[in-house]
């Protein structure tokens with residue numbers, strides 16, 4: 001069954017049709033002077049029903065966690081409890097103004113303070129800023145903090161940032177934007193940072209290492225203590241990319257592992273609808289020595305009340321006002337609702353689900369690295385003996401009603417499909433997904449054209465992704 005293209009609202013237009021009813025005039029009618037009403041703007045004239053259907057159909061084109069299974073690796077597309085939305089729409093929180101006097105916004109400041117404290121408790125850090133607007137923004141803040149730390153000690157020859165080859169592209173981007181040179185560290189056959197290669201690069205020109213743990217292969221860094229020790233011994237700092245915190249909350253604290261500074265992806269670990277570009281929130285946690293460099297202002301509790309303070313050697317402000325407050329409310333609500341036991345259980349279940357799905361999928365797709373995974377795993381999406389690639393598998397999954405996994409990342413795995421079920425999916429959902437993946441592997445051998453031509457049921461099929469991102473066609477062209 002192929003979907004019929006829906007008529008566009010402009011094509012439904014019929015002169016004189018209206019989607020509104022106005023009350024009778026209770027003032028004298030006036031005519032606009034010539035030139036104010038533009039005839040050349042061709043607006044559709046449709047009934048209220050056509051108008052409603054237009055917007056309902058548009059909204060249904062949105063793919064979301066609320067509509068389909070969304071195993072987009074590294075993005076932690078977990079269910080977003082609706083109570084978060086309720087909290088984020090409380091009038092006292094939505095109507096507060098960022099320039100309001102502190103004493104008239106104590107409730108909001110307390111919420112932010114408690115959120116800072118919760119994040120410290122979860123990770124073991126001594127200080128937290130809520131300012132950055134996303135993970136990548138948090139990384140940039142964190143790297144600037146590392147730079148400020150070295151500079152404050154007069155240690156200005158440090159220019160090398162060490163970055164494992166499995167890292168997310170934002171890691172080298174944040175380093176380069178901070179003026180550092182990126183040096184790639186290879187992974188070993190178990191997916192860990194190669195210790196020998198790391199030792200070789202560690203000298204007094206090293207700013208630090210950017211470490212993702214669990215890494216983007218979904219694997220816990222088995223030598224994390226040794227890795228941090230090697231970097232610290234040469235005077236470098238360890239940056240933690242916290243995108244994968246959902247695998248270790250309540251189990252391991254990044255600060256205890258030797259991480260000095262780390263960003264959180266609130267919109268991943270602590271729920272919040274995301275995808276399609278935001279909004280997000282990327283707080284940064286730091287060890288005691290780095291607290292003086294945090295971006296300011298941050299919320300402090302002095303006596304019984306809350307106020308804004310700017311740390312002594314602050315790197316400055318990174319965001320207008322105080323960050324994406326709506327996302328902070330959602331994250332805080334989520335953390336309080338889950339409690340410490342709940343957060344730990346979320347991580348345990350996320351890891352259990354990923355390992356379950358990995359075992360179900362592995363007879364049909366080759367695992368990138370075959371060992372116990374954390375919250376996600378990576379398989380090769382090329383089917384041996386066929387010309388089917390990861391992208392074809394992903395596009396065919398859309399036909400079956402699933403959002404595809406992450407494609408072609410991490411870069412060190414050819415034809416990577418990175419699958420993250422999260423803790424909120426049921427066994428039945430994962431069983432059904434695994435069955436569909438098995439069926440697609442079979443189709444790849446018997447009817448590969450089905451995969452090459454997929455998706456079949458969407459309004460548009462395979463777009464030129466670069467063109468679509470750079471030159472989107474957003475206007476009606478009748």
Ligand SMILES: *Cc1c(COP(=O)(O)O)cnc(C)c1O
Pocket residue numbers: 074075134135136137168170212216241243244265280282
């Ligand atoms: C998502 C992600 C980032 C970037 O976070 P954003 O919030 O999307 O800016 C960085 N590193 C890893 C490993 C990620 O998965």
